[in-house]
Amino acid sequence: MESQNSIVIDGGKYSFNAGETVLQVAQRNGIDIPTLCYMKNASPTGACRMCVVEVEGARTLLASCVTPATPGMIVRTDTPQVMKSRRLNLELLLSSGHHNCLVQDLDMDTWTDFQLRSMSADGHKDLCPVYGDCRLQELAIKYQIRGIRFEPAEPGHKIENVNPFIVRDLSRCILCGRCVQACNEVQVNNAISYGYRGARSKIVARGDRPLKESDCVFCGECVQACPVGALVPVRDIEENDPSKGETRLIRTTCSYCGVGCQMYLHVRKGKIVKVTGVEEVGPNYGSLCVKGRFGYNFVNSPKRLTAPLIKEKGNFREASWDEALDLIAQNLNKIKKESGPDSLGFLLSARITNEENYLAQKFARAVIGTNNVDHCARL
Ligand code: FES
DSSP states (O other): OTTTTEEEETTEEEEOOTTOBHHHHHHHTTOOOOOSSOOTTSOOOOOSOTTEEEETTOSSOEETTSOBOOTTOEEESSOHHHHHHHHHHHHHHHTSSOOOSSGGGOOSSOHHHHHHHHHHHSOGGGSOTTTTSOHHHHHHHHTTOOSOOSOOOOOOOOOBOOSSSEEEOGGGOOOOOHHHHIIIIISOOOOEEEESOGGGOEEEETTTOOGGGTTOOOOOHHHHHOSSSSEEEHHHHHHOOGGGOOOEEEEEEOOSSTTOOEEEEEEETTEEEEEEEOSSSTTTTTOOOHHHHHOOGGGGOTTSOOSOEEEETTEEEEOOHHHHHHHHHHHHHHHHHHHOGGGOOEEEOTTSOHHHHHHHHHIIIIIIOOOOEEEGGGO
């Protein structure tokens, strides 16, 4: 039975579960097969052909992300043919639009030299906005793609930057389809899909209109899924300057509602420059809503209140937290004494955590003695 449900990958024998693909078996066993279009939580499309492997008895190389594991299958992931195919694929992709990540010009021996040159020769403005954070660039470096073998095709797509959140530069799109899967299968917004045919193929939103005239809710799931620089947050374009210094990733919990989405704050010099979802963990597995992903400007706003205010004779004045809390306690006690606990009500918020909401209702019931508790989510 065991041999019936096992395959051989690069000489090692691995069991598989019904329905698993070769890629899934490989990934589960720590065997590296490069992917571009594959998305873990969506149905595989087999669009990019980066994950090709050799399967004994097969007439051609097979895309491992769409090839089901079958009993006795013998797979090789790193033969000369496989490498050649992946390299050719990368060269074609790099020639299919504007991918000015300088990988094409790479004729130096070390990654450090490459970085230094790219930062000084052209200046950051000429770099792709996802320079250094691009799956295509990463693979091109790994597979040592050098020079331009194929004349780059002019895609002729205009940059769309007419919404406040996402810049769409389809001249950098490699048509992997991850954004479509993210929108349709993960978020189920169905705002974008494939349009046109052949060389004119592109990802379109409602009859090829700008995103803001479509069903897009700007959750940014497509941005997170894009492996190149075709979909980039507007702020990234402004912040794309390697000379501004290193960006640190800080994992935290989104504070916009009680769901508890896990996110990374990309922080540079004490300022949030980007937010991404944490892909490996729940409850959100990388997804965020428009507020969580793009609504972080307030954090560094100089208009933000940083101290409590007490209103006296029609005017607010700053106070310490101790003074403000003493005043609240005093007034709650006074009202309760004069008019009874049910003269007080507690309106809680979706903007605080579940734990804070729990504590607030506990305070209302156990300390004040009223069941007058409500929550803005009921609106
Ligand atoms: Fe398999 Fe793209 S990852 S075809």
